Amino acid sequence: MKRTLIMWLTLVTLAAGALAEVIPPEGTDADFLEFTGIQARSAVVLCQSLSVCGEREGQVIDTLRFGDPFVTDEERDGWTHCIYADGSRSGWVRSDYVLVDPAYYVTETQTAVYAYGDADAPRVGLLDGGEKLPIIAEQNGYFVVSLRGASGWIPAAGAQGEPERE
Secondary structure (H helix, E strand, O other), X not given: OHHHHHHHHHHHHHHHOOOEEEEOOOOEOHHHHHHHOOOOEEEXXXXXXXXXXXXXXXXXXXXXXXXXXXXXXXXXXXXXXXXXXXXXXXXXXXXXXXXXXXXXXXXXXXXXXXXXXXXXXXXXXXEOOOOEEEEEEEEOOEEEEEEOOEEEEEEHHHXXXXXXXX
16 A cells, blocks of 8 residues: 555646746846846835835836736835836836736646645645646745735645745
8 A cells, every 4th residue: 555655746747847937037037138238136026916116116107917027127215216118107006916026827637726835735626737836935845926915835846947036
């Protein structure tokens, strides 16, 4: 019985190797630097919607949605300078709701998401293949990923690649 369980766990672990890919952080956005001459890093919105203000604590000029990418060249006093990827607009967003220079978890098959990083944790969601989620952290063999304003835990054993933070 014990041998069968070990063989089954080994097969599950080997099969899990093709469940996802981890895309590491990019660092400075080379395309944006070439296009604008501004040295900036990529960033992504983590919440459902995020107000863009013309000045820090100023009037709202636009709204970004979960997963919307932008670049930033400055973070100050809890605010992140937001420059649209095409360089057309800029403003300020609250730093608490964005992730600068993120790594991403990309599912290849259906992937379970758990309430916390433990084998006995309740499952809180099931992701479809092809979903790309920002990685907030890696703890105890799990990736903590952003889920439109919430977070979930995915076992890191099923991912190829490393988030490699500086």
